[in-house]
Amino acid sequence: MSAFAPDPRLQADSVFIADGPLSQVRLMNDRRFPWLLLVPRVADAVEWIDLDGGQQRLLLAEINRVSALLRNEPGVRKLNLGALGNIVRQLHIHLIGRHERDPAWPGPVWGNGKAQVYETDALSARTEYWRQRLR
Amino acid sequence: MSAFAPDPRLQADSVFIADGPLSQVRLMNDRRFPWLLLVPRVADAVEWIDLDGGQQRLLLAEINRVSALLRNEPGVRKLNLGALGNIVRQLHIHLIGRHERDPAWPGPVWGNGKAQVYETDALSARTEYWRQRLR
Numbered sequence: 513m514s515a516f517a518p519d520p521r522l523q524a525d526s527v528f529i530a531d532g533p534l535s536q537v538r539l540m541n542d543r544r545f546p547w548l549l550l551v552p553r554v555a556d557a558v559e560w561i562d563l564d565g566g567q568q569r570l571l572l573a574e575i576n577r578v579s580a581l582l583r584n585e586p587g588v589r590k591l592n593l594g595a596l597g598n599i600v601r602q603l604h605i606h607l608i609g610r611h612e613r614d615p616a617w618p619g620p621v622w623g624n625g626k627a628q629v630y631e632t633d634a635l636s637a638r639t640e641y642w643r644q645r646l647r
Numbered sequence: 648m649s650a651f652a653p654d655p656r657l658q659a660d661s662v663f664i665a666d667g668p669l670s671q672v673r674l675m676n677d678r679r680f681p682w683l684l685l686v687p688r689v690a691d692a693v694e695w696i697d698l699d700g701g702q703q704r705l706l707l708a709e710i711n712r713v714s715a716l717l718r719n720e721p722g723v724r725k726l727n728l729g730a731l732g733n734i735v736r737q738l739h740i741h742l743i744g745r746h747e748r749d750p751a752w753p754g755p756v757w758g759n760g761k762a763q764v765y766e767t768d769a770l771s772a773r774t775e776y777w778r779q780r781l782r
Contacts, residue, residue: 558725559714559718559725559726560710560711560714560726560728561710561711561714561715561718561726568707568711569704569707572703572704572707575695575696576695576696576703579694579695579696580696583694583696590693590694590731590732590733590736591694591695591696591730591732592729592730592731592732592733593695593728593729593730593731594727594728594729594730594731594755595726595727595728595729596725596727596728596729596755597725597726597727598725598727598745598752598753598754598755599753601725610733617733618733618734619733619757619758620729620731620733620755620757620758622754622755623754623755
């Protein structure tokens, strides 16, 4: 058992947006997709079923909130939700807005090509955009 | 609004196992992975957030049950959960047991190669195996 901290690879690939009741909300630094992560602040959690009932209900509420925002993003036609953890074992939930002309459609985003990182100003702007929405 | 029926592509790719409180539990006909589907019996549901609170709690209980079974399958080291729907829009949740020597590791199973279907007897045996466990 150890204190919670986001895995270094998650820290490298995404930016902190806000703390929800259970999870850190983070923006994936990949401008190909509107892509947010929920990282429950539960030390050593690997699987969804490592969360207890109360934690799962908090996570569900966070998924609902972020999903509703993503569904309203311009062009989004489908939501993708995934909890894989084959590379980074720390529990994290991906929520991604998809459409028929995005570079991975209709496949999954994971393992599809290389991330196109935001330029510095654009990343700041996107971070602020999501912070406002998740306030 | 229409009555619930599993999408024809889900029916072609998977086999009915059992009815949970909310969802049909189905076995994907791909012997490369222990791979189950939950298909909520909710007509016209596409996204997780199309379910109401009570339906989401039932789905969560089903995910917990199936996940616990999958985690106990021989060789399983990681669970993957996904709700994508880019090809089949009808809401369905994938639950897959993964390990480091499976053919898609560490990538996602979706879009990875071609399904290796079970032979007839093996499919009957696996179906019966999962029916017993989900009884």
